[in-house]
Amino acid sequence: MLRKLLLFVFTIIISFSCSTKIAIAKTAQPTINVPSSALNISKENTYPNASQDTPYLQPSEFTKELIETSNVKIENPDLIRILNESNISKTPWAIGFRATVFLGQWPLNYESTETNVNWQHQRINTNHYDNRAGKTQYKMMYSQENQSHVKGGLTAKVPQPDHVKQMMLIEAAKKTKLTLSFQTFVGAGTKKDQVYNVAPKKVGYLYAYTPAVSEKGKVTYGEVYVTVKGSKRAIVVRNVTSQGIGAWIPVQDYVSLSFGAYDQPR
Structure with a gap:
């Protein structure tokens, strides 16, 4: 029992x-749910946005060995690239040899704490039709009147912002599974065939927005040294500091549409 x-x-x-x-x-x-009002315009966009792959760089075996010795996590792709291009050969004759190489102060890693998508981040177009004198419904569709250029950016000043933006872009793209870039274009004449009906005696407005990701987190900085003691090679990070940071990163080749019909023009 x-x-x-x-x-x-x-x-x-x-x-x-x-x-x-x-x-x-x-x-x-x-998971990021794409609302039905957000439409992919990658095929219809008259301005061909350059595809921006997340700039993750695979560390070499030598770089992996160095990174594993670091007292602080290192994820900066540019620092990894420099380490990939370097080499310190092991030799049995290096007994007693000591060296320290200062690589400078670097943003070492970015830790995300919040990732959200604002599907109506910036209005880029307005189509309207006055059907107050009409007797039948008018079929209205999205048509981009002028070329639109939407830029993202950091919400605060930080040292070496390009490195920080790169790490934030990697993290936001990984979490959202969306194609992101710090700038995106929607070309004039871009259209979608989704229909919105404007009833008689109404004025219809169709607003188009570019969505963007709000990314927030913490970036860690430190002074990076490569040390050699005999045949042992290592990375030492000193004077480590952290700083909160946020960014707006546009979603590439998407528009979010909002329709309304009113008694009077707006």
Whole structure:
């Protein structure tokens, strides 16, 4: 009887542990739902945006070995590139050899704390039709009247902002699974065939917006040194500081549409 009771309790503990792990795994990966009002215009866009792949750089074996010795996590692609282009050969004759090389102060990593999408970040176009004198519904569709250029950017001044933007872009793209860039264009004449009906005696307005990701988190800086002691090679980071930072990053080749019909012009 006691054996059966212990087995029952053990089964409950295992089941609870597994369900907890599953719940944690589900909440650890946020999903971004694209609303029906947001339309992909990558095929229709008359301005061909340059595709911007997230600039992740695979570290070489030598770089991996160095990074593993660091007392601070290193994720900056530009720093990884410099380390990839470097080499310090191991030799049995290096006994007693010591050297320290200062690589400068770097933004080392970015830790994301909040990622949200504003699907109506910036209005880029307005189509309207006055059907107050009409007797039938008017079919209205989105048509971009002028070329639009939307820029993103950081919300505060930080040292070496280009490095910070690069790391934030990588993290935001990974979390949202969207094509992101710090600038995007929508060309004049870009159209979508989705229909919005303007009833008689109404004035219809169709607003187009460029969506953007609001990315917030913390960037860590430090002075980076490469040290050599005999055949041992390592990275030492000194004077480590952290700073909160945010950014707006436009979603490339998307427009979000909002339609309204009114009694009078607006």
